[in-house]
Amino acid sequence: MNERKASQPETDRLWEQWKEQGDPEAKKKLIESYLHIVDYVSSRLAVGLPKNVSKDDLASNGIMGLIDAMEKFDYKRGLQFQTYASWRVRGAILDSLRQSDWVPRSVREKAKKIEDAYQQLEQKYLRSVSDEEMSKYLNISEPEFQNMLQDVAVMSLCSLEDPIREEESETRMSILVDDKAKNPDRKVNEFYLRDMLTKGIEKLTVKERTVVSLLYYEDLSLSEIAEVMSLSPSRISQLHSKAILRLRGTLEKNRDLLMQND
Structure with a gap:
């Protein structure tokens, strides 16, 4: 995945532009900035899974979890988005695995x-x-x-x-x-x-x-x-x-x- 981590001041500005002004470009940049969370979580979950479970599929579902986390996150509360997002991403991936019934x-x-x-x-x-x-x-x-x-x-x-x-x-x-x-x-x-x-x-x-x-x-x-x-x-x-x-x-x-x- 291509990604670029934004600095904290830039991240704060992007959150404000997206949440307060509805700027879609700011949302896109935030997603790109946090893609490393998806890559990390999907890589950890991929360890030990059957070979027929694609890491790309895990990452795709993880991105959906990331976007959901961004939609629900209140940046004004001063909490760490990375911690919140990692659990949302993990949850989205696990949900997809359960729904696909990959375990015999x-x-x-x-x-x-x-x-x-x-x-x-x-x-x-x-x-x-x-x-x-x-x-x-x-x-x-x-x-x-x-x-x-x-x-x-x-x-x-x-x-x-x-x-x-x-x-x-x-x-x-x-x-x-x-x-x-x-x-x-x-x-x-x-x-x-x-x-x-x-x-x-x-x-x-x-x-x-x-x-x-x-x-x-x-x-x-x-x-x-x-x-x-x-x-x-x-x-x-x-x-x-x-x-x-x-x-x-x-x-x-x-x-x-x-x-x-x-």
């Missing part, structure tokens, strides 16, 4: 099977369960369980927002700048969800927490995390899959509580 049904079924197993066993033992315990519960060997994790890894790369987004709460929604203030019920919903997510992360193993932290908070790629932790990329992928499926199980278990606060 067999993979979804495996992911749900593992998720349910984690939920049942961790509720029973009140602790993180081992791969051996998971394998016995699923009535498969440990190598077969590792292969299952590898199979669902490509799905879990885009799954952290799934249960959260479905309940219209934390993660993306909490970062977005809404035109309307959130009502008290919404805030209670987010408080409970944040608390559940925090407790879920605390139950992860040290390695799983490290992967989640480096991927979602430090913004490293899976290959970079593998290098930092001196593990193979496939092992990092498995750790990530386990972490995500455990977190999904935690949120699923408390879905009724969240829905009561809607």
